[in-house]
Amino acid sequence: MDRKILHIDVNNAFLSWTAVDRLKHGETLDLRTVPSIVGGDEEKRRGIVVAKSNVAKKFGIQTAEPIYMARRKCPSVLIVPANHELYEEYSDKLYKLFLEYTEKVERFSIDECFLDLTEYLKPGEDLVKTGIEIKERVKKEFNFTVNVGVSDDKILAKVASDFEKPDKIHTLFKSEIEEKLWKLPIGEMFLVGKKSVPKLNRMGIRTIGDLAKTDKAVLIKNFGKYGYTIWKYANGESNEDVNYIQEKPKGIGNSVTLPYDVGSIEELEVTLVELVQKVSYRLRKKNMYATVVNVQLKNNEFKMVSHQKKLMHRTDTTNEILVVAKELLKELYTGDLIRLIGVRVDGLIEKEEFQISMFDMKEESKNRKLDNVIDNLKDKYGYDILTRATELKNSSEKKS
DNA sequence: TCTGGGGTCCTAGGACCC
DNA sequence: TCTGGGGTCCTAGGACCC
Numbered sequence: 001m002d003r004k005i006l007h008i009d010v011n012n013a014f015l016s017w018t019a020v021d022r023l024k025h026g027e028t029l030d031l032r033t034v035p036s037i038v039g040g041d042e043e044k045r046r047g048i049v050v051a052k053s054n055v056a057k058k059f060g061i062q063t064a065e066p067i068y069m070a071r072r073k074c075p076s077v078l079i080v081p082a083n084h085e086l087y088e089e090y091s092d093k094l095y096k097l098f099l100e101y102t103e104k105v106e107r108f109s110i111d112e113c114f115l116d117l118t119e120y121l122k123p124g125e126d127l128v129k130t131g132i133e134i135k136e137r138v139k140k141e142f143n144f145t146v147n148v149g150v151s152d153d154k155i156l157a158k159v160a161s162d163f164e165k166p167d168k169i170h171t172l173f174k175s176e177i178e179e180k181l182w183k184l185p186i187g188e189m190f191l192v193g194k195k196s197v198p199k200l201n202r203m204g205i206r207t208i209g210d211l212a213k214t215d216k217a218v219l220i221k222n223f224g225k226y227g228y229t230i231w232k233y234a235n236g237e238s239n240e241d242v243n244y245i246q247e248k249p250k251g252i253g254n255s256v257t258l259p260y261d262v263g264s265i266e267e268l269e270v271t272l273v274e275l276v277q278k279v280s281y282r283l284r285k286k287n288m289y290a291t292v293v294n295v296q297l298k299n300n301e302f303k304m305v306s307h308q309k310k311l312m313h314r315t316d317t318t319n320e321i322l323v324v325a326k327e328l329l330k331e332l333y334t335g336d337l338i339r340l341i342g343v344r345v346d347g348l349i350e351k352e353e354f355q356i357s358m359f360d361m362k363e364e365s366k367n368r369k370l371d372n373v374i375d376n377l378k379d380k381y382g383y384d385i386l387t388r389a390t391e392l393k394n395s396s397e398k399k400s
Numbered sequence: 401t402c403t404g405g406g407g408t409c410c411t412a413g414g415a416c417c418c
Numbered sequence: 419t420c421t422g423g424g425g426t427c428c429t430a431g432g433a434c435c436c
């Protein structure tokens with residue numbers, strides 16, 4: 001069954017949205033017309049390029065590279081901070097516009113959607129024309145541009161939207177793969193990243209066409225399930241559906257690169273508490289319980305380690321998660337200098353409103369009441385309104 | 401000059417059970 | 419004198435995406 005799919009991707013999303021927002025607030029310079037980047041805070045050792053303007057790209061600046069490198073390539077590059085609330089606002093606007101065309105919209109990331117128009121085009125309406133219409137409407141109504149990929153296969157639509165940027169529409173129907181897809185280097189394929197490219201190259205696979213024509217049994221032997229997946233993608237046979245029903249998250253995590261390498265567990269615990277508070281707050285906002293807690297550390301040599309623990313019973317309270325997270329940190333910590341610490345909750349399950357076990361009522365009630373009070377204050381006055389006693393203690397210790 | 405943060409999915413090995 | 423095999427659950431690590 002052939003589908004009618006569009007993949008729509010915002011060009012330089014974070015940078016474009018920042019530029020549009022600044023223009024709206026009276027700024028006269030359009031960031032998109034100069035070498036500019038959205039970057040992390042260098043003083044806090046988070047200095048990487050998050051997004052770039054096309055002008056910055058012309059200087060060879062690449063996403064995810066350290067800002068100092070970007071500056072070396074273009075000393076006059078303008079650096080603006082990230083603003084996730086703003087991005088969510090623009091992402092929502094875009095999503096709502098897409099819903100005018102079909103209810104089958106999958107939000108693949110903050111700046112990318114798949115639209116399934118299979119059953120939504122009226123007689124005489126054309127998929128490409130609809131794609132052009134959406135592209136032009138976004139430009140006119142929101143003042144930023146998108147790329148549109150058009151196909152009868154979901155993954156091919158995604159690959160197509162990546163072809164030539166910005167503000168372009170491309171088709172990549174199954175009937176066009178030999179001509180348009182197979183000549184491309186293997187790394188252009190969705191899911192083929194920098195670790196897989198050399199492995200495939202060693203097997204003599206350099207283009208997507210080489211991959212498509214390789215015996216799938218050989219790929220499965222060498223890469224397992226992944227080998228079969230990319231073989232299907234290369235042959236335009238992903239057959240994946242547009243998942244327009246919003247799925248519940250499977251895990252929630254926060255991590256932070258510390259402003260300096262930390263060599264004591266007491267100091268790590270201070271950040272651990274903050275992370276657990278943030279993660280458990282988000283968990284409660286989603287109305288979910290966690291069944292697994294996970295702690296990660298990255299040392300000053302960038303080596304990542306993690307430990308996780310399945311809980312005896314599901315929970316959403318700060319204290320219960322914190323107790324386990326502290327145990328995991330103790331297990332993990334070997335005395336290295338630590339650069340990053342992270343906390344995740346996994347194995348999330350939805351809260352059933354009317355089935356609260358006796359255990360919850362007895363054991364959790366105190367924790368839950370405390371969390372409720374704190375959450376309500378955070379909702380009302382902003383997330384940073386409250387800090388725990390441990391954090392206060394630590395900051396006063398530091399001052400003295 | 402020094403490398404972010406939020407996710408998903410897969411694999412492999414060990415424990416444990418029948 | 420040697421030591422099954424299948425299934426599930428749990429954990430650690432890694433690849434990939436934006």
